[in-house]
Amino acid sequence: MNFPDFMKNFPLLDIPFPKEVVEAHAIRSDNGLVVFFDFHQDVELPAHSHEGQWGTCFEGEVELTIDGRTHSYGPGETWNIPSGVVHSARIKAGTKAMDVFEEPDRYPVQDQKQ
Numbered sequence: 001m002n003f004p005d006f007m008k009n010f011p012l013l014d015i016p017f018p019k020e021v022v023e024a025h026a027i028r029s030d031n032g033l034v035v036f037f038d039f040h041q042d043v044e045l046p047a048h049s050h051e052g053q054w055g056t057c058f059e060g061e062v063e064l065t066i067d068g069r070t071h072s073y074g075p076g077e078t079w080n081i082p083s084g085v086v087h088s089a090r091i092k093a094g095t096k097a098m099d100v101f102e103e104p105d106r107y108p109v110q111d112q113k114q
Contacts, residue, residue: 001059001096003036010036013107017043022091024107033101037091045089052102053081060095064088 003025010025013035023038039060047065055062056078063072064079066087073079081087083102091097 003038003096007036012110014110015107026107026109028104028109030104033104033106035099035101035107037095037097037099039091039093039095039097041093043089043091045091047086047088049084049086050101050103050106052083053079053099055079055097055099058096058098060097061092062095062097063090 007025010027012019013024013026015022015024021039021041022043023040025036027034057073057075059075061072061074062079063070064081064087066079066081067085071079
């Protein structure tokens with residue numbers, strides 16, 4: 001499955017991975033951030049915490065360790081990470097997922113001139 005072309009026109013986010021590894025397009029409001037992730041390579045995120053996060057896997061596999069419990073999520077499955085809870089992730093290449101962040105500025109929008 002591919003995200004529709006119009007979604008690729010949503011702003012790219014400045015995330016700590018090059019777009020050859022993962023692309024992240026977003027819709028932002030004053031109350032939150034919706035991010036559409038397209039993982040081109042395997043990614044590991046170390047343990048961290050922030051405000052609330054909810055997500056779903058469209059394709060591929062996301063392994064999350066949330067508050068010490070590890071679970072693998074596949075297409076159609078959702079996760080909820082309450083604010084302040086420590087979590088880490090392993091995401092397989094080919095995964096497409098959406099995360100909704102309570103923080104509207106969780107990731108900055110990439111300078112569109114790059």
